[in-house]
Amino acid sequence: MSWNSLTYFGDSMLLLPTGVIIALFMAWKVTGRLTPWAWLFTFGITGLIVSISKFIFLAWGMGSATYNFTGFSGHTTMSATVWPVLLWLLTGGYRRCIHRTMVTIGFLLPVLIGISRVVLNAHSPSEVIAGLILGISASSLFLFANRHQKVQAFTLPQLAILLILPIILLSTGKKATTQNMIEKLAEQATGHPAWTRARLLAELH
Known part of the structure; x- marks a missing residue:
C-alpha cells in the first residue's frame, strides 16, 4: 500500500x-442508550478542536515556528478518534482476545497514517504527535466510559450494510475540501x- 493510499484512511x-x-x-447494537450521543459529542468536539487550531493559524498566524506547528493534523487526529x-x-460481540486485538489495531493504524502525513510533507512531526495525543485521548476516554456496555455481534449482511459506504x-479516493473551506473562512474573517507555513517559518530567520 502506498503512502497516498494509507493517508486516505484519515481523510x-x-x-x-x-x-x-x-x-x-451504536443505537442498534450497543446497550447504552446514551452511547451514540456520547460518541457524536466525542467525534464532534474533537473535530471542532482541530478546525479551531487550523483557523486561528490561518487567520492570525497563531502557531509555533520553533516546533513547525500550524495546528493539529486532522487526518491523524480524526483517524485516532474513529x-x-x-x-x-465491530468486534464487541466476539471473543475478548479478538476484540482487544482489533481495538489495538485501531490505535496502531492512526500512527501509520500520521507517518504518511509526514512522509508526504503534509504535516510536521509536531502536528502529527499532537494529533495522535488528541485523537487517542478522545477515543480512549470514550472507550473507557463505555467499557461496561454490551455490543451485539454483527452478522455478515449487517457488516456489509455498515461498511458499504x-x-x-475508499474506492473513489475523493478527498475532502475542509482545509480550503477553513482557509477561505479565515480570509473572510x-x-x-x-497565513502559510513558509511565512511562519520565516520568523526564525
Missing part, C-alpha cells in the same frame, strides 16, 4: 460519514490572505 471525506454511521449502529471506536463496535468512498 474527512471518509471519516465524517463513517462517524455518523458508527453512531447509527478507527479504535469502529473496531470496538466507507468502502465506496480577517480580510487578509491566509
Whole structure:
C-alpha cells in the first residue's frame, strides 16, 4: 500500500460519514442508550478542536515556528478518534482476545497514517504527535466510559450494510475540501490572505 493510499484512511471525506454511521449502529447494537450521543459529542468536539487550531493559524498566524506547528493534523487526529471506536463496535460481540486485538489495531493504524502525513510533507512531526495525543485521548476516554456496555455481534449482511459506504468512498479516493473551506473562512474573517507555513517559518530567520 502506498503512502497516498494509507493517508486516505484519515481523510474527512471518509471519516465524517463513517462517524455518523458508527453512531447509527451504536443505537442498534450497543446497550447504552446514551452511547451514540456520547460518541457524536466525542467525534464532534474533537473535530471542532482541530478546525479551531487550523483557523486561528490561518487567520492570525497563531502557531509555533520553533516546533513547525500550524495546528493539529486532522487526518491523524480524526483517524485516532474513529478507527479504535469502529473496531470496538465491530468486534464487541466476539471473543475478548479478538476484540482487544482489533481495538489495538485501531490505535496502531492512526500512527501509520500520521507517518504518511509526514512522509508526504503534509504535516510536521509536531502536528502529527499532537494529533495522535488528541485523537487517542478522545477515543480512549470514550472507550473507557463505555467499557461496561454490551455490543451485539454483527452478522455478515449487517457488516456489509455498515461498511458499504466507507468502502465506496475508499474506492473513489475523493478527498475532502475542509482545509480550503477553513482557509477561505479565515480570509473572510480577517480580510487578509491566509497565513502559510513558509511565512511562519520565516520568523526564525
